[in-house]
Amino acid sequence: MILSDALAILPLILLIVWAMIVLLIDLWIPKGRKGITALLTVIGLAVALVLTVMQANSPTSAFSGMIKVDGFSVFLNILYLASGIAGVAISFDYLNRMDLQHGEYYVLMLFSIAGAMLISYAADLIIIFLGIELLSIPLYVLAGIARSQGSSEESSLKYFLLGTFASAFILFGIAWLYGAGGTTNLAGLVTAIPDGLNSAGALPMLLAGAGFLVAGIGFKVAVVPFHAWMPDVYQGAPAPVTGFMSVVAKAAGFAALMRVLFIALTTETGDVTPVLAAIALLTMIVGNVVAIAQSNLKRMLAYSSIANAGYLLMALVPYSNPAVQADSVASALFYLAAYALTSFGAWAVITMMEKGEIQGSEFSDIAGLGKKNPLLAAALSVMMLSFTGVPLTLGFWGKFYLFRTAIEGGFIWLAVAGLLTTLVSAYYYLRVVVMMFFRDGDPDLKYSFWASTVVFFGALGLVVLAFFPDMMFGLATKAVLLLK
Amino acid sequence: MSGIPLVYYLGLAVILFSLGAAGVLIRKNALVVFMSLELMFNSANLLFITFSNYYKALDGQILVIFVLATAAAEVAVGLALMVAIFRSKGSIDLDQMNKLKG
Amino acid sequence: MNTSQLFALAPWVVLIPVIALLINLIVSGRLGEKFAGILASSAAALSFVVSILLAIALGSDPMGSTISLGTWINIGNLSIDWAFRVDTLSVMMMLVVSGVGTLIHIYSIAYMHADVRLNGDLKRYTRFFVFMNLFIASMMLLVSADNFLMMFVGWEGVGLCSYLLIGFWFEKGKDGTANAAAGKKAFITNRIGDFGFLVAIFLIYWNFGSLQFDKVFSMAPMVATAMPGAALAITLFMLLGVTGKSAQLPLHVWLPDAMAGPTPVSALIHAATMVTAGVYLVARSAPIFSQVPGGQTAVTWVGTITALFAATIALGQNDIKKVLAYSTISQIGYMVAAVGMGAYVAAMFHLITHAFFKGLLFLAAGSVIQAVERGEEAAHSEEIDPQDMRQMGGLRKRLPLTFWTYLIGGLSLAAIAPLAGFFSKDEIVAYASANHAAVFWILLIAAFFTALYVGRQISMVFLGSPRSKAAGHATESSPTITVPLVILAVLAAFGGVLNLPGLQWLETWLAHTFGTVAPSQFVWLVALGSLALGLVGLAIGWLIYGRTPVKVGKPDPLKKPLGFIFTGMQNKWFVDEIYNFLIITPFNALAQFFAGPIDLGSIDRVANGLASGTQAVAGGIRKFENGFVRSYAFWMLLGLAAIMTYFILR
């Protein structure tokens, strides 16, 4: 019993144990040779990745139903672990260059990934809470890892305070749901609620719980109006941290949201669809519109990240419609994967640009990149086109699937509004291309082999996978099938 | 405890939560804000205990333990952060923390 | 040999000039002026020969034939062939076009030799003949077409040639742009007419189901009774086309400006052939027009009024070619009035004689102009306008051959018996006297004016003594120029034989096309009356202008007695100014309004405004992101409150 439970979450256990081991080993690794720590980290991630892939075809339940290993968790965990590797890649040279060779950096990253994995395994509200905390606390530290820089400190403190504030929301929400159903088990809630309290009391509690949860998780995934922290944090934190965060924290947040929505809140009475629709609409509009006013790339990408959260949420809006659920989840997962590739690519470039104290990441700083480093600029252009959703990039298929889901669920107006905001987004994404290719300048780019590799790998993936989207679609669909 | 109706507990929890939230909104010392956040956490804990008692189930109480543990972790990180900031800036006044905006 | 096999030659009337122009294009002057000129002239001559052969064939088989080269457009019910119609009417036109055309080509060999030297671009010699051949081809296409659309090809084609040839010296004229502008004006005015023709074609297609002449004409009576409105519309839109091409009121304004082209062009295109295309169109469509009295009346009156209107203006002009231009407008007015009244034969008769005498007059005028230019050169005088009649005078002695031919042309124009113009014009006037009293009287007055301006012109140009050094040194032109003049003079003198009262050859000939036509009458009273009027007019003209020479700077002798009326005549009754005021200026203003305030100011601004509006909104929302933790927390709470409110209210 205990053994089989442990086996179920073996990748997670391994990662955590490994993180502690690395933390210890790191004590004996001198400052100039943190490459060893990085390598160890990658090894740990790779082993966990292999283990996760091996789980792919054996869905199980463990820890008295608190943990679920299914296609959903496998898909996301692969994403997290791969992101971890990419995160190390974009961090390594940056940390050396900025004199931030702290071994614990990588360890914190591992812990954070462990938290994200925990969320994807979660079948119980308390696991979700634990996962979110395990994900977030290391991130608070990572955001402030550039201690000497005021902006890093500020972003860290803001993230910490507001993150905790949101955690309080989540916790409070969980408490109400517990009150409504007498259980914290996601699946159990569905069955428990009708015969828990008297129905007159259960409904308000359920709704209150749902509301607090949506608000709290909404903070983690940064949807309007719970998004305000994100631009500041993204801008202030060191670029590789932000890049890592933008993928893992976002995906984990959505994983939590999906688990809660699709398992616990599918009851008719607890329908939060209109709330989600309103939030999605607001998010798409605000994220995209405000992004065009930005002159700092990191901030622009932060708003872009907010906007993308809006698109993702749009696909989840018709979550209570059983006919669309499968597409909802599959499209969101697919989009997350495409988003991960794109986002890492874009942030990797910024890690090469950044000079500390948010220097070097202005739009004007990349002027002339097309001339100086055409390949890199071309790759970044692919990212931007993918973000925009231009065909022959994976981003197009991602958006295609999301919008299709929204229309399938009957939310044509939301899809149309979303499409129009895409237009707004085209403006600021294209500005990057304009800057790189059409304007003259002398960009100060500190070349990094590993970061460049991430960029090219991402660009290549975005284009090549666009020709064979069925591979990714297949995986995403499979993840959904096993979710049930 | 049995004499006091459930609603009183719930009401108290809501009041505590609101107090905490209000504290976050109006205080500018990061430490005080953090204390307010702890208050919000504990209002949730109160709810857990209450419902645990109501359902005569233990899992609510176990949950509270978990929460306390995580809260402790947060305290550790948060205080360290504030110390670091106090060292470099000489203040943990949140109103001075607005270099990043827009 | 069966002569009807000759009908198959019909397409060659178009193809020959086309081939010649292609050769000239390819050679592009490398073989010298002679080659280009002779090649082009031979092509015109060959066309003429073919036309004669066709005429011979028609002699034995007067019903003619249709020669199809193949399909042009074939969609659904619309089927249009490249088909050539050989009948007495079309062959008559071919003969005129290629006959007069050949003479003018020959004339041009010498004329252009001098002209290109005067204007300083020898390379354009070949270009001129290319355009001329293109014109012959287009005009032949126009007259030989077997359907309305193919006719329209020729119709626009001649308009194009007109444009090109008017603007032949496109860098010359007032401000260097006047010639080019004149060409443009001609083309655009013509296009307005073509618009009418096009709409007429649309109407014909949808009401008759075809554009082929025979099919349309055979249905004309039926359609006219079933849909009188449509039939009337067809005739009126066609009339618009006629006014454009044939320079009738109100679209006559382009023709005087068209005199900017070299003189042979004015002779061929703007006197003898192209401008009569409108007359030909009505004659060709006679089966339709004869079913629509309303349309006929309109045509008649347009022609009648134009005849008088233009004649009055001709009287006030000092430019030798402008006088002839307005004279042309006026004479075509006669023809249009005639076809309107149904006097098709008379109209065609006048068309032919007019081609002779007006072609002659223009060529002779060209001879005069070049003579004056030569004189100018010889006398080393200051530069004068070689077309200004006030600078001439006394050329009778210096240019005897030109004078005599000019005189014959002029008298023919003034309808002095027994010259060709007398018979043809008389036929029209006689027809009017029998059918339209009002038209008759107006045409008579116009005839008087005609004689008057002819008298005035001959007096000013040839009589008296030279009023400028250049005129005094003018020398007679070379035989290449004078021989065509003589030939045309002969034709202008004896062309009346064609339809001499009693013989009526033309009438018999055309009857094969028009069906039975009312036999033209010769009314002695009318004939003598108009002849007398003509003589009086000439005499008055000579009395006023022959004795008192008009000089530059001095007012015209008629100015005093006629006062503001003469001012009107001199200034073309201000039609150009009126159009400028009523149409061109408002059009330009409207276009400017569209281009400026509407397009850039509104439509584009809305598009850009959406972008900048979004920017502004972005700037606004951005302010909420103020960097304070507490306000971020506040937004979160607000969001939470909104969600809760929704849950409570739902």
Place this chain on the structure above:
Amino acid sequence: MNLGSTPLIWVTFFPLAGVLIILFLKPEWKKAIRWTALITSLAVFGLSVWVLALFNAANPDAQLGVNQAWFTLGGNQISFHLGVDGLSILLLLLTTLLSPIAILSTWKAIEEKVKGFMIFFLLLEVGLVGVFLALDMVLFYIFWEFTLVPMYFLIGLWGAERRIYATLKFFLYTMAGSLLMLAGILFVGLKYGGFDLTTLTSTANIPLTVQMWLFVAFGLAFAIKVPVWPLHSWLPDAHTEAPTAGSVILAGVLLKMGTYGFLRFNLPLFPQATIQAAPYVAALGIVGILYAAMVAYRQQDVKRLVAYSSIAHLGFVMLGLFALDQLSVEGAILQMVNHGLSTGALFLIIGFIYERRHTHQMDAFGGLWKVMPVMGSLALVVTLSSAGLPGLNGFVGEFNILVGAFGSKALGSPWFAGVATLGVILAAVYLLHMFQRVFLGPVTHEENLKLKDMSLREIIVLVPILILIFWIGIAPQTFLNLIAPAVEKLLSVVSAAGLALV
């Protein structure tokens, strides 16, 4: 799959072979790059002639089809489905013809970043050909949107002064339309049985109100591309700033994507909405004809003038399409080709002049016919073709459009065509105005006196277009025969739906 039997795949993707070769050439080897691009595009033209040889004109349906399942998405099959029919064959040929011409025109004009230019140009050709051949809505959309990218760079990198403004405007404006179309495509695909056009046209039975919405969603995308008044304001800027070759392709082919879209989607898929909307769309077309003609007349920049003339010309096409008459629709399709040829040629000539004088302002010209007789003469032919002179190509298209629209039952009134015919006058006004300001009059600028006449290369660039100008003008039946059966079938679909409406 037997490659020999799939000419459409070859013709669509062959430019990629050129791209691949060019990628491995050094940027300094400009000559090699140019020749590679030229030969590639010529080969594509050859391939398209091969397609034409295999094409059966009597068959109204899509032919030479390639239909390969690509993948399924939530129950929807997305296929790699190509095919050519009477509606697309001419546009395919136009695209493949104009591409080598445009490439050859850049020989001297593009000296910087030749490599990138050729790569983008060939990529653009892939997109354009794909748009005309795609029979799967999603595939169509992919090609459609994809064309934006190379065009964006062509304008942005090799354009004139305000190129960044122009290219962004171009991208965003046209994208705005296509996004709505994407919504429409998704909706149709979800609710009416998939994305495959051939099956959709035979099975879809969409309620009228839904048709209306979809008509608008698709129609906006196409209308912006055409562009239909008043959605045209991106075009003058894009044209003015684009490099010559870009303008040629933009005017020659890109705009036709819009009109083609109407033909391929709106008419057969939403026939009832089409009938309802026909008078309104036709009216917009007519406004475009007259309005753009007048605006063109007031332009000082010759490229802008021609840009506005495009709007006017495409107004005719829109009128023809929505007159829903055999004559007018065939005329409209032919007119798409005509416009591609004559406007393309106009842009080429303007480009040649630009290479000599480096300006587009008409004030800087005047009297050029005297200096450059050959260019003047060719420009004259092209201008007249654009003005619709009978005997040249433009007339055949315009005449069929107008005569068809005049008696069109869908429009129900001859006034539409009657008013549109005024456009014929206005076309003469602005085109002759342009010809006069550029080529006629005296030479007023010293520097114009020594301009060289056209080189052999430049003449070669124009000759194919000139041949077609005359060919279509004199014997259009060669081309009309190709489109007739397909148009007949299309109109029978529409009229059948029209009967159902009553």
